[in-house]
Amino acid sequence: MNTIREKVSYVRGLADGLEIKDDTKEGKVIISILEVLDDIADAIETLDSSQSELDEYVDAIDEDLADVEDEVFGEDECDEDDGFIEIECPNCHETVYLDEDLFDDEDEEIVCPNCHESIHFDSDRLKERFDDDDKGKQNSDVKND
Numbered sequence: 402m403n404t405i406r407e408k409v410s411y412v413r414g415l416a417d418g419l420e421i422k423d424d425t426k427e428g429k430v431i432i433s434i435l436e437v438l439d440d441i442a443d444a445i446e447t448l449d450s451s452q453s454e455l456d457e458y459v460d461a462i463d464e465d466l467a468d469v470e471d472e473v474f475g476e477d478e479c480d481e482d483d484g485f486i487e488i489e490c491p492n493c494h495e496t497v498y499l500d501e502d503l504f505d506d507e508d509e510e511i512v513c514p515n516c517h518e519s520i521h522f523d524s525d526r527l528k529e530r531f532d533d534d535d536k537g538k539q540n541s542d543v544k545n546d
């Protein structure tokens with residue numbers, strides 16, 4: 402696609418080909434129009450490059466903000482909203498949702514709603530597990546050792 406500047410150059414070439422000079426009234430008008438078109442092309446190029454810089458800057462801010470949102474709202478928002486914790490049952494390996502209140506009491510027996518087997522979890526270990534899930538699996542081995 403031709404840029405505005407290339408199109409203006411093309412029109413200027415046409416005007417030169419027709420030997421339009423500013424020694425006639427019409428020629429003065431056409432030459433003036435070409436000069437204004439040059440100015441417009443300059444202005445658009447300047448706007449275009451500052452727009453690109455702004456785009457990059459906004460993208461960078463957007464990425465940073467997404468990181469902050471993950472950090473601030475990440476797993477907590479999910480847990481607080483529905484009050485349930487997502488767990489893969491060690492017995493049937495089904496993903497089940499357990500009321501997070503169950504984990505408040507260490508002695509409470511947690512039963513898988515799918516296979517009805519008891520699930521034994523240490524609450525602290527469980528919290529770590531979910532923190533790790535948020536950031537990637539590679540950390541979980543280090544922490545669980």
Ligand SMILES: [Zn+2]
Pocket residue numbers: 490491492493494495513514515516517518
């Ligand atoms: Zn189960």
